[in-house]
Amino acid sequence: MRPRTEGTFISGIEPKVILDYGERLKVAGPCQWFDEGQRVSFWIVTDFTGTVIKKVAHSLEAVA
Helix, strand or coil, X not given: CCCCEEEEEECCCCCEEEECCCCEEEEECXXXXXXXXXEEEEEEEEEXXXXXXXXXXXXXEECC
């Protein structure tokens, strides 16, 4: 299994996480329990469902 990655949660209409090197990823799955700017860990997965292949953040968890 892939290691989990950490980033900063950004709330909004389309929630995202920002990786430490600046890349932004959309969030797949529930994320209403996180606050703006909170550090989270997640898996980066590849979304093949559309015409454009993209990476998304999946299975967010709060970082202690």
